[in-house]
Amino acid sequence: MLPFARITVIGLGLIGSSICRAVRAYMPTARVTGYDASAEVREIARRIDLCDDVTDTAGASVTDADLVILCVPVGAMGAVGAEIAADLPADAIVSDVGGSKASVLAALRAALPGVVIVPGHPVAGTEHCGPESGFASLFKGRWCILTPDDQTPEVATARLRAFWEIFGANVEEMSPEHHDIVLAVTSHVPHLIAYTIVGTASDIEDVTQSEVIKYSAGGFRDFTRIAASDPTMWRDVFLNNREAVLEIMQRLTEDLNAMQRAIRWGDGDALFAAFSRTRAIRRSIIEQGQDDAKPDFGRAH
Numbered sequence: 001m002l003p004f005a006r007i008t009v010i011g012l013g014l015i016g017s018s019i020c021r022a023v024r025a026y027m028p029t030a031r032v033t034g035y036d037a038s039a040e041v042r043e044i045a046r047r048i049d050l051c052d053d054v055t056d057t058a059g060a061s062v063t064d065a066d067l068v069i070l071c072v073p074v075g076a077m078g079a080v081g082a083e084i085a086a087d088l089p090a091d092a093i094v095s096d097v098g099g100s101k102a103s104v105l106a107a108l109r110a111a112l113p114g115v116v117i118v119p120g121h122p123v124a125g126t127e128h129c130g131p132e133s134g135f136a137s138l139f140k141g142r143w144c145i146l147t148p149d150d151q152t153p154e155v156a157t158a159r160l161r162a163f164w165e166i167f168g169a170n171v172e173e174m175s176p177e178h179h180d181i182v183l184a185v186t187s188h189v190p191h192l193i194a195y196t197i198v199g200t201a202s203d204i205e206d207v208t209q210s211e212v213i214k215y216s217a218g219g220f221r222d223f224t225r226i227a228a229s230d231p232t233m234w235r236d237v238f239l240n241n242r243e244a245v246l247e248i249m250q251r252l253t254e255d256l257n258a259m260q261r262a263i264r265w266g267d268g269d270a271l272f273a274a275f276s277r278t279r280a281i282r283r284s285i286i287e288q289g290q291d292d293a294k295p296d297f298g299r300a301h
Contacts (some may be wrong), residue, residue: 011179016071017134034060059087074098081111100241101176140168178198184244194226
């Protein structure tokens with residue numbers, strides 16, 4: 001038995017469109033309705049037959065839903081919640097896919113009093129965006145983190161777990177606050193570093209843009225992939241998870257200062273020890289199936 005029969009996806013970018021495709025692929029008897037604030041995106045969604053129905057208002061999209069998933073930037077969650085509040089069925093569960101959780105839960109609680117809310121975060125994606133960029137297998141073998149609080153009924157969390165597991169996701173539960181510090185380390189600050197180093201390269205007057213592109217070795221090339229991510233989404237993540245991000249940035253600054261001292265004073269032992277420790281972490285990531293050990297990350301040449 002499927003955990004949900006009528007699913008609404010609000011926000012039809014990479015994650016939202018992938019959910020729509022996954023519902024069609026793995027839950028073919030369920031009905032999926034889509035909505036996006038952009039008329040152009042709604043038209044594309046209709047043209048590619050992304051959903052069973054695409055509505056022109058957020059309220060109309062949720063009138064018969066038993067699950068509503070908000071796939072919008074985290075800074076817009078509260079506004080979208082308020083937009084659907086009057087039309088939301090009393091027994092519907094609301095979830096989301098945002099990269100920060102404490103702020104999203106607070107915004108949705110304020111906009112949707114009395115509604116069952118199960119915050120979620122599928123840790124999956126690519127640097128591409130838009131309704132044509134999604135694919136049904138995006139979540140297969142990836143983690144989806146659910147962050148219920150003491151107001152969330154256990155049965156609702158169990159239904160969301162079953163929903164994501166149908167797509168092949170590995171589901172983990174943790175508090176919203178713990179999620180935000182973990183993701184600050186594993187995702188948010190790495191993205192901030194990527195945005196910054198790519199910007200730094202473009203600002204160095206003695207290095208031309210053509211040289212930056214021509215001689216992009218693996219490290220810088222991979223930074224540019226991360227830095228190509230959706231700027232609206234990441235702006236909102238940093239603003240809504242600022243405390244955790246700033247805490248990790250402070251730790252990173254201290255560690256960079258230690259590396260700077262080691263290089264300045266020729267302390268090869270300190271550098272070797274640091275690099276050996278981080279190399280072991282990379283091996284652990286491969287062993288847990290989060291990446292593979294193919295040469296050059298499996299790129300075709």
